[in-house]
Amino acid sequence: MSIQNPTKVLKEELREKLLRPDVISGSESLLRCLLLEGVECVFGYPGGAVLYIYDAMHGNPDFHHLLTRHEQGAIHAADGYARSTGKVGVCIATSGPGATNLVTGIATAYMDSVPLVVITGNVATAAIGTDAFQEADIVGITMPITKQSYLVRKAEDLPRIIHEAFHIANTGRKGPVLIDIPKDVSAQMAVFQAPGPVAIRGYNPTVEPNKLQVDKMLRAIEESERPVILAGGGVVYSDASEELIEFVNKTNIPITTTLLGLGGFPSGHPLWMGMPGMHGTYTANKAIQNADLLISIGARFDDRVTMKLDGFAPKAKIVHIDIDPAEIGKNVKTDIPVVGSVKEVLKQANPKAKRAQSDEWVEHIQQMKEAHPLRYKDSETALKPQYVVELINDTTKGEAIVTTDVGQHQMWVAQYYKFKNPRSWVTSGGLGTMGFGFPSAIGAQMGNPDKLVVSINGDGGMQMCSQELAICAINNIPVKIVVINNQVLGMVRQWQEIIYDNRYSHIDLAGSPDFVKLAEAYGVKGLRAANKAEAQAAWQEALNTPGPVLVEFVVEKYENVYPMVTQGNTIDEMIMGDSE
Amino acid sequence: MNMTKHTISVLVNNQPGVLQRVAGLFGRRGFNIDSITVGESEEQGLSRMVIVTTGDENTLEQVQKQLYKIIDVIKVVDLSSNPMVARELALIKVNAEPAMRPEILGVVDTFRAAVVDIGPHSLIVQAVGSSDKIDAITELLKPYGIRELTRTGVTAMIRGSQK
Ligand SMILES: Cc1ncc(C[n+]2csc(CCOP(=O)(O)OP(=O)(O)O)c2C)c(N)n1
Numbered sequence: 151m152s153i154q155n156p157t158k159v160l161k162e163e164l165r166e167k168l169l170r171p172d173v174i175s176g177s178e179s180l181l182r183c184l185l186l187e188g189v190e191c192v193f194g195y196p197g198g199a200v201l202y203i204y205d206a207m208h209g210n211p212d213f214h215h216l217l218t219r220h221e222q223g224a225i226h227a228a229d230g231y232a233r234s235t236g237k238v239g240v241c242i243a244t245s246g247p248g249a250t251n252l253v254t255g256i257a258t259a260y261m262d263s264v265p266l267v268v269i270t271g272n273v274a275t276a277a278i279g280t281d282a283f284q285e286a287d288i289v290g291i292t293m294p295i296t297k298q299s300y301l302v303r304k305a306e307d308l309p310r311i312i313h314e315a316f317h318i319a320n321t322g323r324k325g326p327v328l329i330d331i332p333k334d335v336s337a338q339m340a341v342f343q344a345p346g347p348v349a350i351r352g353y354n355p356t357v358e359p360n361k362l363q364v365d366k367m368l369r370a371i372e373e374s375e376r377p378v379i380l381a382g383g384g385v386v387y388s389d390a391s392e393e394l395i396e397f398v399n400k401t402n403i404p405i406t407t408t409l410l411g412l413g414g415f416p417s418g419h420p421l422w423m424g425m426p427g428m429h430g431t432y433t434a435n436k437a438i439q440n441a442d443l444l445i446s447i448g449a450r451f452d453d454r455v456t457m458k459l460d461g462f463a464p465k466a467k468i469v470h471i472d473i474d475p476a477e478i479g480k481n482v483k484t485d486i487p488v489v490g491s492v493k494e495v496l497k498q499a500n501p502k503a504k505r506a507q508s509d510e511w512v513e514h515i516q517q518m519k520e521a522h523p524l525r526y527k528d529s530e531t532a533l534k535p536q537y538v539v540e541l542i543n544d545t546t547k548g549e550a551i552v553t554t555d556v557g558q559h560q561m562w563v564a565q566y567y568k569f570k571n572p573r574s575w576v577t578s579g580g581l582g583t584m585g586f587g588f589p590s591a592i593g594a595q596m597g598n599p600d601k602l603v604v605s606i607n608g609d610g611g612m613q614m615c616s617q618e619l620a621i622c623a624i625n626n627i628p629v630k631i632v633v634i635n636n637q638v639l640g641m642v643r644q645w646q647e648i649i650y651d652n653r654y655s656h657i658d659l660a661g662s663p664d665f666v667k668l669a670e671a672y673g674v675k676g677l678r679a680a681n682k683a684e685a686q687a688a689w690q691e692a693l694n695t696p697g698p699v700l701v702e703f704v705v706e707k708y709e710n711v712y713p714m715v716t717q718g719n720t721i722d723e724m725i726m727g728d729s730e
Numbered sequence: 731m732n733m734t735k736h737t738i739s740v741l742v743n744n745q746p747g748v749l750q751r752v753a754g755l756f757g758r759r760g761f762n763i764d765s766i767t768v769g770e771s772e773e774q775g776l777s778r779m780v781i782v783t784t785g786d787e788n789t790l791e792q793v794q795k796q797l798y799k800i801i802d803v804i805k806v807v808d809l810s811s812n813p814m815v816a817r818e819l820a821l822i823k824v825n826a827e828p829a830m831r832p833e834i835l836g837v838v839d840t841f842r843a844a845v846v847d848i849g850p851h852s853l854i855v856q857a858v859g860s861s862d863k864i865d866a867i868t869e870l871l872k873p874y875g876i877r878e879l880t881r882t883g884v885t886a887m888i889r890g891s892q893k
Contacts, residue, residue: 293751294758298801301746318801352743352804476795479788 164212169344176305176336177206180269181213183312186344189240191216191231191596193224197244198284199271202336216596216625219617221248223589225255225268226615230590232264233576234551235597236389238320242269246284249330253292254583259326260295261580262410263387265319266326267312268296274334275303289330297325305338313345322355323474324387355473359490364498366486367445367469372504374443376511377403378466380426380455383410383579384448384473384492391415391572393496394447400503404515406434408449409579413569417548423515424524427455428715429561432522435713435721437515438463443506445469448492451481452580461720471495522726524565532706533681535559535634539566541689542604542632550602551594553577555587555611558640561711563606585614591629592621602630602693609635609662619672622698630692631674631700633665636707644710648725649717669700680704735764736790737810737886740779741771743802751800752779761785761793765818765883776804780885809886816886819856820864821846825875826853834874841867852877 168182180203184192191214196204207213218224221243228239239259243252249270259266273282289299298318300311308331315327371377385394385407391414398405398421406426407415415422424431426438438444444466449455456462459481469486470478478487488495526536539562542550548568553576554560560577569575576594578586591605612633622629639657646654666676675695679685685703692699712727742748749768756763764782771778783793790808797806809816826834831853838845838855841863847854857867861884868879 289747290750293747293754299747323799350801353801474799476792476799478795480792 171341171343173339174342175202175206176302176308176331176338176340177202179305179308179340179342180312180331180336181206181210182342183309183345184240185212187238187312187316189238190214192240192242193218193227193231193593194242195221195224195244195248197248197271199245199248199273199333200242200336202333203242203271203331215242216621218589219620220615221251222255222585223592223615223618223621225252225266226258226583226586226589227593227596227618228266229255229259229264229586230553230576230593231597232259232266232593233262233590234573234594236387236573237597238265238267238316239593240267240269243271244284245270245272245288246286249286249288250291253295254581254585256292256326256328257295258578258581258583258586260297262578263324263383264326265324267315267319268326268328270328270330271336272301272330272332275332276334278332289328292328295326296328299328299330301330302332302335305335305340306343308335309343309345314348314350317348318350318353322353356475356489357473357491357494359471359488359495359498361498363486363488364495365502367488368499368502368504370443370467370469370486371401371403371445371506374506375508376441377401377443377445377506377508378437378441379403379405379445379447380408380438380449381405381411381414381447382408382449383414384471385411385414386572388448388473388491388493389572390448390493390496393493393500395419396500397496397503400500400505402505402508402512403445404437404508404512406430406437408452408455409564409577411449412564413572413575416570417568418570420516421512423519425564427452427721428457429565429711429713430455430715430721431524431565432713432724432726433515433518435715435724436518438466439720439722441466443467443469445471447471447496448473450477453481456481456721457715458718458720526709526712529706531681533679533685533703535636535703535705535709536562536566537682538632538634538685538703538705539563539606541685542606543567545689545693546602546604550574550604551576551598553587553591553594553603553605555607556582556584556641557608557611558636558644558709558711559606559608559634561641584611587611588631589615589618591631592618592627595627595629603628604630604632606632606634608640609633609637609659609665610639612665613662616668619669619674619698619700623673626697628697631669631698633700633702635662635665635702635704636709637662638707640709641711647708647710648714665700665702675699676702678702678704732786733784734786735782735784735810736793736808737814737816737884738781738783738793738797739807739809739886740781740797740803741805742777742779743804744775744777745802748777748800748802749779751802752781752797755796755800756781756783756793759792759796761789765881767883767885769885780809780883782884807888809888812888812892813890814886814888816860816884817858818861818864818882818884819858820868820879820881822855822857822868822871822876823852823878824855824871825851825877827851830874834871837867837870843867
């Protein structure tokens with residue numbers, strides 16, 4: 151497992167320089183504070199209200215900023231950076247339209263508990279509230295989708311606010327924090343004073359669990375005969391993979407990982423059952439429905455996992471481990487709540503954990519896995535999207551960092567890419583944001599310069615942020631960009647086929663660009679494949695080519711994602727489709 | 731589901747935007763607000779909100795937990811699960827020609843309310859008490875013609891020395 155240093159160790163010299171009590175502008179103070187927080191790279195886009203900030207960057211050799219081509223690209227990149235490294239992602243935009251262009255990205259990060267510090271400029275303090283040029287109340291607009299936000303009134307408050315923002319973003323249940331800086335504040339001169347320790351009275355996340363609750367859980371495990379673990383993003387976010395593996399090995403409990411939990415547990419482990427829910431595996435869904443004990447570890451019973459709530463895990467006693475007490479009992483009635491960080495809970499549980507009485511159950515699970523694996527009807531003529539994902543999986547041994555956009559391809563990657571490592575999977579789960587896949591890969595690559603980053607997109611979503619090809623080309627960011635081109639908004643087409651009786655309404659993507667030419671127009675190498683032989687060759691060439699490459703796979707248009715559970719059904723009422 | 735009224739007190743950092751965050755939370759999560767009052771607390775820099783909401787036990791639990799997630803929220807107490815004092819103030823401008831005044835004053839006296847302004851054709855009555863009491867006096871003044879009514883919403887605290 152390769153987890154990067156959580157905080158970059160600053161060179162002592164630089165640190166001293168940054169801490170000097172000079173009289174500096176708010177902008178310089180901002181940059182110093184970001185460097186002191188260990189920020190390696192900021193993604194952003196300038197404009198009137200942040201001119202002082204961008205001026206302070208000019209000629210500053212220590213500060214690294216990547217200019218994207220759209221603010222949405224910047225924030226998704228910061229998000230990909232954060233998810234793949236565990237560090238706080240940072241982006242900057244100007245006031246008004248710059249700030250509002252960040253809204254989708256903020257909501258994306260909020261829904262998936264991703265730590266971001268989002269910096270926006272605003273009009274000068276005196277002009278706030280006057281509908282000044284490029285004024286938007288971004289603090290107000292983003293209130294429901296930020297963990298906390300600040301409107302900075304004085305330059306001397308910046309060090310404290312920035313330090314608090316990083317702390318809040320990356321502790322407890324993580325999330326985006328917005329800092330709105332009026333233009334005059336970014337120009338104001340003040341003596342720089344390094345921030346002291348964070349002291350926020352109303353903010354004390356419960357990290358250590360209650361021992362009695364952990365013991366209750368362990369007792370329930372010993373008594374259980376058909377236990378199941380449902381592991382989510384909380385495992386990845388608290389860096390608890392190793393603890394989880396130990397827990398599973400000790401207790402002998404079959405485990406399913408949610409969309410955001412993928413990579414949090416090695417897919418090669420014999421007790422892993424794949425993903426649950428709407429497009430989950432037969433085994434995972436059946437196991438949940440028949441379990442006598444369901445232990446949710448850092449997952450939040452999202453409706454795409456539970457589907458019809460009453461009727462979800464009907465026979466199971468529910469244990470819910472979560473850092474956010476508000477998640478407990480929100481959707482599913484919980485018998486044993488355990489509030490705390492997943493890592494701390496498992497650390498406490500592991501030394502005392504005993505085996506469940508699960509031998510028979512495990513055998514039953516193994517039989518289900520064998521009898522009902524994920525499968526698709528392969529074709530010798532048409533290229534199947536699942537085949538493309540398998541090809542990528544085989545050639546990268548499940549070890550690449552993979553980002554996806556939203557739609558059918560996302561589900562196929564979740565199903566057919568066999569993740570081995572935590573933080574190697576970057577996808578928008580909660581908000582399901584199209585346009586996220588490609589720019590998030592740029593951020594992931596910036597945070598992991600030595601790793602292979604593959605970004606898998608639909609032909610629809612690719613067109614929502616394709617302008618960022620420029621960033622890859624000009625900075626030689628070697629992301630391998632995959633476009634699974636089925637010529638339609640595939641996931642919408644699938645719903646219209648299955649639920650709306652083949653009434654295809656506005657899903658045809660005719661008029662899309664030639665993706666190879668599009669890549670080449672930006673100076674990125676482009677390749678196309680329409681059958682298996684071409685796919686293997688093109689993909690190999692992409693892997694062998696240094697620098698960014700876009701590969702377009704022209705695939706079967708009418709392929710569906712199976713299994714599928716439709717709305718209003720319980721998760722064991724699966725449409726198995728072509729696969730069975 | 732058992733829908734009941736709950737009175738919650740919320741101690742918050744007196745920061746710009748806190749009221750918006752709290753009110754927004756209720757709106758976004760579909761919790762209803764019957765009334766909300768805000769003012770200074772015993773500690774400088776902290777304000778106390780008293781919110782009356784209607785919902786079942788589950789909703790109440792969610793409301794409290796979601797409130798705690800707001801960084802500037804310091805303490806949340808379900809006052810109504812304790813013996814509490816809850817008071818509201820109302821100002822009622824009621825039509826009152828001189829001939830009707832004795833009758834109106836009779837109502838005012840019965841409720842231990844007060845007349846705080848006298849105009850040529852109207853009176854302003856100030857009533858303090860539980861929401862039920864305010865409802866009752868309002869009902870009784872209606873026949874004279876209420877021109878304007880304003881209520882503060884409930885503020886409350888737990889009885890005795892428990893804080
Ligand atoms: C910003 C945004 N708009 C709309 C949607 C609704 N939506 C979900 S999947 C999908 C189709 C995606 O099509 P494509 O990118 O081609 O991927 P595919 O499903 O074909 O793999 C749409 C439109 C969304 N998730 N995000």
